[in-house]
Amino acid sequence: MEKRKGSCHCGKVQFEASGSFEEVISCNCSICQKKGSLLAFVGEKDFHLISGADALVNYQFGKKSIDHMFCSNCGISSFSSGTAPDGQKMKAINVRCLEGTNIEDLRVKTFDGRSL
Numbered sequence: 001m002e003k004r005k006g007s008c009h010c011g012k013v014q015f016e017a018s019g020s021f022e023e024v025i026s027c028n029c030s031i032c033q034k035k036g037s038l039l040a041f042v043g044e045k046d047f048h049l050i051s052g053a054d055a056l057v058n059y060q061f062g063k064k065s066i067d068h069m070f071c072s073n074c075g076i077s078s079f080s081s082g083t084a085p086d087g088q089k090m091k092a093i094n095v096r097c098l099e100g101t102n103i104e105d106l107r108v109k110t111f112d113g114r115s116l
Helices: 030-035
Strands: 002-007 014-019 023-027 039-043 047-051 056-059 067-071 079-083 089-094 107-111
Touching: 014 039, 014 089, 023 030
Parallel strands: 023 107
Antiparallel strands: 002 014, 014 047, 023 039, 039 089, 056 067, 067 079, 079 089
16 A cells, blocks of 8 residues: 545645555546546545645535535546445545556556446
């Protein structure tokens, strides 16, 4: 596990996350496809919001089971919150928002979120 810092575009929302960020998910659900997110999942205990709680806006759709958070200033969605099938609280980190991410180095797995 590695600890990485991340942020939205304007820097109001800043966070740290600990996890494995080499293998990511490319989901084809309606929101991930439009955002272009590449996701890595970490437990809630492995995520720390450093700043920007007051700048975050929550967007929900469909079953309203995921909190799609985005910065009210720049509009970037750097993470989402939800619950894993086993009941564990999780964060879906958009690895494109992590410092030092080189997309070419990632192993991308596809996920058919559209069918859920």
